[in-house]
Amino acid sequence: MKQSHFDAIQPICPVCRRDEQVESRLKLNHIAARSGNEIEAGVLLCERCMREYPIIDGIPVIVPDVRSHLSASLIHILWRDDLPDVIESLLGDCCGPGSSFDLTRQYLSTYTWGHYHDLDPEGDPDQPAVVAALQRGLDHAQPAPEGIVVDVGCSVGRTSLELAKTGRMVLGLDVNLSMLRLARQAARGEVRYGLRQGGLVYEPRRFAVDFPDAARVDFWAADATCLPLRSGSAAMMSSLNVLDCLQSPYDHLTELARITATGGRVMLGCPYDWSPAATDAPQWIGGHSQRTKRGGDSAASLRALLTPGAQPNSIERLHILAEQGAVPWRVRVHARSTMHYALHLLVAEAR
Numbered sequence: 611m612k613q614s615h616f617d618a619i620q621p622i623c624p625v626c627r628r629d630e631q632v633e634s635r636l637k638l639n640h641i642a643a644r645s646g647n648e649i650e651a652g653v654l655l656c657e658r659c660m661r662e663y664p665i666i667d668g669i670p671v672i673v674p675d676v677r678s679h680l681s682a683s684l685i686h687i688l689w690r691d692d693l694p695d696v697i698e699s700l701l702g703d704c705c706g707p708g709s710s711f712d713l714t715r716q717y718l719s720t721y722t723w724g725h726y727h728d729l730d731p732e733g734d735p736d737q738p739a740v741v742a743a744l745q746r747g748l749d750h751a752q753p754a755p756e757g758i759v760v761d762v763g764c765s766v767g768r769t770s771l772e773l774a775k776t777g778r779m780v781l782g783l784d785v786n787l788s789m790l791r792l793a794r795q796a797a798r799g800e801v802r803y804g805l806r807q808g809g810l811v812y813e814p815r816r817f818a819v820d821f822p823d824a825a826r827v828d829f830w831a832a833d834a835t836c837l838p839l840r841s842g843s844a845a846m847m848s849s850l851n852v853l854d855c856l857q858s859p860y861d862h863l864t865e866l867a868r869i870t871a872t873g874g875r876v877m878l879g880c881p882y883d884w885s886p887a888a889t890d891a892p893q894w895i896g897g898h899s900q901r902t903k904r905g906g907d908s909a910a911s912l913r914a915l916l917t918p919g920a921q922p923n924s925i926e927r928l929h930i931l932a933e934q935g936a937v938p939w940r941v942r943v944h945a946r947s948t949m950h951y952a953l954h955l956l957v958a959e960a961r
């Protein structure tokens with residue numbers, strides 16, 4: 611965690627905010643390891659509820675239920691990227707398909723390729739689809755007031771690093787610690803991961819990257835539906851391909867509306883790939899209730915939620931400025947399988 615980001619952003623306790631609507635500022639209570647501006651290990655404390663939030667490998671973990679999150683994330687916390695390739699391959703075979711080891715490698719393969727394939731000397735030189743989608747959002751999101759940019763569900767970090775080119779301070783947020791660690795590594799100039807060829811076979815990839823604006827970016831672990839950020843503290847927020855990964859997409863929308871400053875912009879992109887593994891069907895935005903006025907259409911349902919007065923639970927602060935119906939996004943699964951999505955992308959202003 612960068613001290614400069616902590617001082618400027620002044621994170622709050624997500625539990626005090628969610629449960630009691632109190633914005634209780636976190637204190638940097640203990641520093642166990644630091645290197646210049648970087649706090650590598652330590653503890654943040656809410657002096658109001660006395661909850662502790664750890665900083666692990668330079669990543670502050672400021673999620674509502676720290677205990678269960680850390681215990682469920684143990685594979686990511688203990689993940690090693692220094693194993694010889696032969697040992698990693700052997701571990702992959704021993705743990706087998708469907709193991710947490712295998713799933714972690716699959717996620718890292720899919721998103722690291724998706725974010726950095728253009729910078730890999732042996733990769734695909736085309737601009738990554740997610741970067742192109744972000745650029746389309748940015749075209750409509752500026753000018754925005756002064757202030758920080760928050761990239762929710764940043765995964766392995768490329769969009770956060772691209773957002774730093776706006777000259778603003780950027781915060782990349784995600785719940786997945788191994789992805790955030792890879793994002794930090796990319797910000798420091800190296801991308802290292804296994805690219806899935808198929809089954810349990812991964813090709814080791816290592817290459818240097820250069821993001822001259824990386825000093826403006828920090829990566830924190832936080833939950834998109836209960837964020838540790840002060841109300842009205844962000845000038846711009848992006849949420850790309852995250853809405854359909856959440857238990858409560860609606861809570862994410864209310865968080866985006868709460869945190870965006872008046873006049874600030876929200877860039878929201880989603881393929882509406884609803885799955886009960888991530889979201890209970892009644893919480894989906896569209897994708898069900900085909901018999902109703904909007905025919906279960908997700909884009910129309912989201913539009914209604916972001917149109918003040920359109921329905922009783924419409925979010926009053928956000929007003930749609932621009933929309934695109936089918937922005938390409940692709941997700942590489944393995945060497946012979948890539949999924950092609952068409953994102954609904956919209957940009958809204960907080961008023």
Ligand SMILES: C[S@@+](CC[C@H](N)C(=O)[O-])C[C@H]1O[C@@H](n2cnc3c(N)ncnc32)[C@H](O)[C@@H]1O
Nearest residue numbers: 740763765784785786832833834850851852855
């Ligand atoms: C489909 S990926 C999209 C990643 C990236 N934005 C992109 O477009 O390439 C969804 C991301 O959301 C993250 N995520 C899932 N649930 C989350 C939550 N509750 N809070 C924050 N991030 C979450 C995942 O770890 C993952 O990195």
